[in-house]
Amino acid sequence: MTTQRNTRQKQAIRSAFDKTDRPLSPEEILQSARGDVKGLSLATVYRNLSALLEEDWLQAVEIPGIPTRYERAGKEHHHHFHCNTCGKVYEVAGCAMQVKPRLPRGFRITGHEFTLFGVCPDCQ
Ligand SMILES: [Zn+2]
Ligand SMILES: [Zn+2]
Incomplete structure (x- = not known):
């Protein structure tokens, strides 16, 4: 079938x-x-x-x-970690963006996105 x-x-x-x-x-x-x-x-x-x-x-x-x-879909706000050695992508809980960028007048942030790169425990 x-x-x-x-x-x-x-x-x-x-x-x-x-x-x-x-x-x-x-x-x-x-x-x-x-x-x-x-x-x-x-x-x-x-x-x-x-x-x-x-x-x-x-x-x-x-x-x-x-x-x-x-x-x-629908997970809480989080970021990702990409292992440069094995290429796996991991989820990083919470928000690592502690510093608020200084924006020019009139700009407003509605979101952000970034990825951490490095080596995962399996590859060390
Ligand atoms: Zn790895
Ligand atoms: Zn964030």
Whole structure:
């Protein structure tokens, strides 16, 4: 049954996110979900990612210079840490932006985004 298979694929992709607390690349999702669904392909992962983005179940994590990662939508404000050695992206709780930049007159900040770079414990 095609529908059943589609549901299983989507469930496996969702559970890849439930099993981890860091943003995942499509390749990482494939690796994690492949154990649950035989023959899962990267194209299928991408197709489900678009659906989950559209449903607001996922959101994209854009970090310059690396492929897009995905994480559960609606999380609290947080930042990301990118390991320069293994390329994994981790979630950093809270806000590291303690210093308020001095803006020219008339400017108002509505949000910010930044990524920490370094080496994760697994790579040290
Ligand atoms: Zn690492
Ligand atoms: Zn922040």
